[in-house]
Amino acid sequence: MKLSRRNFIRIVGSSAIILAPTACSSKTDLPDPFTPWAIADTPIEPIQFALSHALLAPNPHNRQPWLVDIQDQTSAILYVDPKMDLPETDPFDRQITIGLGCFLEVLAIAAQEQNYEAKIDYFPGGFDQQTLDKRPIAKIKLLKNPIISSDTLYSQIFHRRTNRKPFTKQQPTTKQLAKITKRYASTNSVFASSIAQIEQLKDLTVAAANIEFKTPAAHMESVALMRIGTAEIANNPDGISINGPAMGILKAVGIVTRKTLADEKSTAFKQGLEQYTDAAASAANFVWISTNSNTRIDQIKAGRAYVRQNLIATKLGLSMQPLSQALQEYPEMKQLLLKVHEITQTSGQRLQMLSRIGYGTKEALSPRFPLAAKLVEHENKQH
Ligand SMILES: Cc1cc2nc3c(=O)[nH]c(=O)nc-3n(C[C@H](O)[C@H](O)[C@H](O)COP(=O)(O)O)c2cc1C
Structure with a gap:
């Protein structure tokens, strides 16, 4: 079924629906994934x-x-x-x-x-x-x-969530950001210190998302993990949930399927990319975690530090979303991996997590x- 972009948006009602996981209780006897x-x-x-x-x-x-x-x-x-x-x-x-x-x-x-x-x-x-x-x-x-x-x-x-929706223009305060980036588990934790640096990181995360979506092997890995609609989520309570009130219809009529999500020319693909990059571009600020070396133990410590950042932000009423594309190690991302280290002034270290932060609406589980x-x-x- 072919559908114009405008009609697609009309059916979906809100572009936020596509990649927004929702806590829906199953009407069948499938286990409740929440x-x-x-x-x-x-x-x-x-x-x-x-x-x-x-x-x-x-x-x-x-x-x-x-x-x-x-x-x-x-x-x-x-x-x-x-x-x-x-x-x-x-x-x-x-x-x-x-x-x-x-x-x-x-x-x-x-x-x-x-x-x-x-x-x-x-x-x-x-x-x-x-x-x-x-x-x-x-x-x-x-x-x-x-x-x-x-x-x-x-x-x-x-209460902690990963929030993939756009954030408002309200800025977290320096005091809040300092609390969130308090040093933990011998990792280095920093927030962007100038508007210029925030703008550079917005451009970089948008560019990295474009590369990832348009690198077939990388994108197909995500597409294979997309769980479309309530039943798929209940049967496979992992991966990327794609749910919302109209999702059953969109899936049934073939508009949002793994095939359309994989196809660069489809509206579903374009909407997915647009939502991701719009969210990245709405960052109020960025926080990141780097380590001086990159052993397995450094990576474990970075995880321990990251979830604390996320929990502190939650306590302060702030939302976060990691934007990991530019930090990834596949050949198409090589230039941006170097660039993200330059922008965050972490060259010589290993950047382990980069997240946007700001005020957002409460996300579903x-x-x-x-x-x-x-x-x-x-x-x-x-x-
Ligand atoms: C190492 C790491 C990298 C992640 N990278 C991304 C990312 O690039 N984009 C994104 O939307 N979420 C990213 N996330 C968040 C996860 O997708 C999220 O934690 C997971 O889907 C579970 O959702 P929850 O955090 O709301 O419980 C990342 C999380 C971790 C720990």
Whole structure:
């Protein structure tokens, strides 16, 4: 079915619908992909409690790349789920590792809520810089510590979102930005300090999104992970949710399908790119995290720092969205990877996260697999 751009917008009603995940409850008997948000604080066993929160952490493309082997009531081993990698846009598993760092930080915050300190040994069996392998990502032991106080960011775990909608023109204050970029886990955390730098980063993130959308292998990796409509999201509670009131119709009549989303000439493709770049261009400011080297441990620490930025921003009423395209390691992005280091004055370091920040409308929840789906099966133990 061919449709003019104007009619397409009329049908959709608002361009914000396409890439906006919505918390819809399933009318069928499919599992509700948002339940993990509602039940995170119900487990009684300390390790289950901490893990149920950890899986609400931000992570690349919502792949939820964690696999957990629970040892006993206070300990677990974290592995990567190799099926959840992103070989085109994350060829060295750098972003996947950052996502695992986010998971560990949320776990530690949640453990504190029950007076436990999370002792985390990273990569006890060593690591591969090229690709994550079957060796553990971390050994986790929760140690009872009656004097440990709860983390003030705990309640924000449930309110934190990645916001992909345009932000308003209202600027965060320097004081807020300083709080959000407070140094954490030996990473460097900075915000843009001039209008010129903000404008350069807007141009760069828009250019990088254009490259990514128009590099077929990279874009197809995202398209394969798009979950269109309520049933697909419930069946695959990961990836990029594309939902909204009219989505069932748009999918049924063939307007928004994986095929149209992949086709540069289609309205669905153009709308997707336009929404992404409009959002990038609406950034009020940018915050970033860099590390002096780029080991797996640096990447884990960057993840721990990133989720704290996101939680502090949430507490201050601000929204964030990582814009990772220019930081990625595939050949078409090479020039922009150099340029983003120049603009952020991080040449010689490794820029790990770059996010736009500002005031936005409250976003819907993104789906999650339940904890049970993320446990290493007994007979399938990896060690
Ligand atoms: C390493 C990393 C890179 C990410 N890059 C992007 C990005 O480029 N664009 C984007 O919209 N979201 C990005 N995100 C956010 C994830 O897509 C998001 O966390 C995930 O979809 C789950 O949604 P939630 O954060 O609302 O729970 C990134 C997150 C991480 C941890």
